[in-house]
Amino acid sequence: MNEETKSTGNQPETVMTGxxxxxxAWKRLLKNKLSVFGLVVMSIITFAVVFGPMIIKxxxxxxxxxxxxxxxxxQSFPPSWQHWMGTDEAGRDLLSRVLQGGRISLMVGIISTxxxxxxxxxxxxxxxxxxxxxDNVMMRIVDxxxxxxxxxxxxxxxxxxxxxxxxxxxxxLAGIFGGGAGRSQIFLLFFSLGLVSWLTMARVVRGQxxxxxxxxxxxxxxxxxxxxxxxxxxxxxxxALGPVIVYATLTIPSVMLTExxxxxxxxxxxxxxxxxGSLAADGIKNIAIFPWQLIFPGVTMALTLFSLxxxxxxxxxALDPQTxxx
Amino acid sequence: MLKFILKRLLIIVxxxxxxxxxxxxxxxxxxxxxxxxxxxxxPAIEANIKKKYGLDQPWYIQYGKMMGxxxxxxxxxxxxxxGQSVNEIIKRHFPYSATIGILAxxxxxxxxxxxxxxxxxxxxxxxxYFSMALAxxxxxxxxxxIGPILVLFFSLGLYWLPPARWGGPLYLIMPVITLSAIYMAYIxxxxxxxMLEVMRSDYIRTARAKGLSxxxxxxxxxxxxxxxxxxxxxxxxxxxLLAGTVVVEKVFAIPGLGNIFIQSVLNRDEPLILGxxxxxxxxxxxxNLAVDISYGFLDPRIRYE
Numbered sequence: 041m042n043e044e045t046k047s048t049g050n051q052p053e054t055v056m057t058g059x060x061x062x063x064x065a066w067k068r069l070l071k072n073k074l075s076v077f078g079l080v081v082m083s084i085i086t087f088a089v090v091f092g093p094m095i096i097k098x099x100x101x102x103x104x105x106x107x108x109x110x111x112x113x114x115q116s117f118p119p120s121w122q123h124w125m126g127t128d129e130a131g132r133d134l135l136s137r138v139l140q141g142g143r144i145s146l147m148v149g150i151i152s153t154x155x156x157x158x159x160x161x162x163x164x165x166x167x168x169x170x171x172x173x174x175d176n177v178m179m180r181i182v183d184x185x186x187x188x189x190x191x192x193x194x195x196x197x198x199x200x201x202x203x204x205x206x207x208x209x210x211x212x213l214a215g216i217f218g219g220g221a222g223r224s225q226i227f228l229l230f231f232s233l234g235l236v237s238w239l240t241m242a243r244v245v246r247g248q249x250x251x252x253x254x255x256x257x258x259x260x261x262x263x264x265x266x267x268x269x270x271x272x273x274x275x276x277x278x279x280a281l282g283p284v285i286v287y288a289t290l291t292i293p294s295v296m297l298t299e300x301x302x303x304x305x306x307x308x309x310x311x312x313x314x315x316x317g318s319l320a321a322d323g324i325k326n327i328a329i330f331p332w333q334l335i336f337p338g339v340t341m342a343l344t345l346f347s348l349x350x351x352x353x354x355x356x357x358a359l360d361p362q363t364x365x366x
Numbered sequence: 367m368l369k370f371i372l373k374r375l376l377i378i379v380x381x382x383x384x385x386x387x388x389x390x391x392x393x394x395x396x397x398x399x400x401x402x403x404x405x406x407x408x409p410a411i412e413a414n415i416k417k418k419y420g421l422d423q424p425w426y427i428q429y430g431k432m433m434g435x436x437x438x439x440x441x442x443x444x445x446x447x448x449g450q451s452v453n454e455i456i457k458r459h460f461p462y463s464a465t466i467g468i469l470a471x472x473x474x475x476x477x478x479x480x481x482x483x484x485x486x487x488x489x490x491x492x493x494x495y496f497s498m499a500l501a502x503x504x505x506x507x508x509x510x511x512i513g514p515i516l517v518l519f520f521s522l523g524l525y526w527l528p529p530a531r532w533g534g535p536l537y538l539i540m541p542v543i544t545l546s547a548i549y550m551a552y553i554x555x556x557x558x559x560x561m562l563e564v565m566r567s568d569y570i571r572t573a574r575a576k577g578l579s580x581x582x583x584x585x586x587x588x589x590x591x592x593x594x595x596x597x598x599x600x601x602x603x604x605x606x607l608l609a610g611t612v613v614v615e616k617v618f619a620i621p622g623l624g625n626i627f628i629q630s631v632l633n634r635d636e637p638l639i640l641g642x643x644x645x646x647x648x649x650x651x652x653x654n655l656a657v658d659i660s661y662g663f664l665d666p667r668i669r670y671e
Contacts, residue, residue: 184384191606193392293505300510304508304616317510320510342508
């Protein structure tokens with residue numbers, strides 16, 4: 041898919057500059073020290089989150105929900121060589137819990153962004169290309185949804201459908217992801233966060249398509265009899281990919297922050313699963329006595345968001361033709 | 367202009383009703399009920415409860431009744447807080463949230479605008495890098511981490527500030543800082559970007575060419591255009607400020623409306639949920655309208671039909 045976008049997407053650019061837009065952007069990105077920092081930190085965190093729990097289990101035998109059999113060990117210990125981030129009140133290893141929680145947090149961020157990407161890009165592209173009355177109606181709908189304080193609705197959605205109140209049809213939909221207790225709640229999170237974050241994406245894409253659709257390559261495609269859906273998704277969307285990627289990178293941290301906030305309030309990710317937000321919520325209860333229980337998940341999350349934001353900023357500078365002027 | 371305002375004011379009513387309908391629908395689709403959180407009830411008692419709250423009637427009658435109540439701005443009594451009307455509860459708890467919210471946004475505006483303007487004027491200076499790095503930090507550290515860390519230092523370490531609850535102005539300092547951090551960061555970044563763009567524009571060159579002093583150019587001409595992104599950010603910011611206050615109220619044990627809202631949703635206290643949703647939606651929409659109107663004053667090129 042990537043190869044294809046490169047070849048169809050950037051014909052004009054390639055002809056004019058002799059180097060592809062993506063190579064150019066990549067070079068610019070590597071020049072930006074902060075973005076490289078973000079890229080490196082994100083790679084490390086992704087690696088740790090994906091493989092960390094397994095490595096810890098293989099080396100020390102600790103799992104995120106391993107409660108020691110020895111009663112004296114069932115208390116919160118400060119960080120030590122054995123437990124790098126200490127343990128929680130039940131004596132569980134905090135490092136494995138933070139890494140496990142990171143899986144959920146990152147997954148929610150990425151999948152919800154993906155949902156918003158698919159919905160937002162198709163919606164914006166169709167509205168932009170069709171134009172006229174269709175465009176008017178579609179964008180007016182976006183305007184109306186924009187004015188709704190979605191956070192209230194998300195809170196209602198998550199808490200009335202959460203816990204034991206999940207209807208069967210959501211349970212069965214969540215079965216696609218494996219099903220089981222707590223999974224349907226995570227599915228609801230993907231769904232509701234994706235639902236509210238596609239709006240800006242749709243606007244961004246529409247703006248791009250509007251400026252692209254009168255160019256010669258679209259006319260050429262139309263003249264050779266390419267169908268409308270094909271023009272939109274094979275010719276126009278690949279050309280608007282730059283801003284889309286930038287905006288998606290910036291959506292991930294904001295979605296993760298919302299997830300953390302909901303989990304912190306106890307209506308997001310629920311036991312047996314944990315995320316950085318719910319770990320921090322557990323930690324805050326004991327902040328005076330066991331500060332590490334809040335600080336480690338909190339700081340890990342902050343570091344992740346920090347890197348993602350830097351990466352997004354760098355990508356914007358590298359890809360966005362608007363800022364490239366300066 | 368007047369026509370524009372009137373049109374927008376009129377649209378608020380159907381929008382608020384739409385939001386309320388959505389919320390009502392969500393509550394009704396979900397299984398369970400407000401009394402099902404307690405122990406299993408005998409069928410006779412359950413039937414009585416249903417009768418008392420009109421739950422035995424068909425849904426469209428219940429919906430109609432609910433809508434009628436909302437149009438009269440009378441949300442009825444709370445189901446969980448017996449004998450208290452929703453209006454009373456909102457009136458009692460909203461001032462806490464509003465105080466923190468307004469103060470936090472003001473603080474964010476003052477600090478953010480100042481940092482953004484100075485960073486833009488002294489682009490690539492130490493102050494620019496320093497404040498933008500700080501802003502990035504503010505964007506990335508969740509407020510439920512900032513708050514407890516402040517408490518850890520200033521209350522439990524230094525004993526300077528009270529750690530929680532509501533009292534004199536001293537009690538306000540930490541919640542307001544916690545809430546404003548992310549907006550401060552956003553506003554500083556938006557102001558910097560906006561000012562950088564505006565200061566390169568033609569009308570600024572004209573103003574300079576006329577021989578106006580640098581301060582006049584900056585404050586009278588540059589700032590007006592430069593803060594437009596900040597003004598448009600204010601709309602979405604108010605909506606998310608609500609979410610922020612919920613966290614801050616929880617961290618600092620403040621009896622604000624955010625906490626009450628979360629509680630009401632968990633209790634399935636339908637009249638209270640709908641009342642708060644309607645109240646906050648209308649509030650946000652009015653603020654959004656105010657934001658749109660203020661564009662016209664800031665940028666004379668923007669016109670309303």
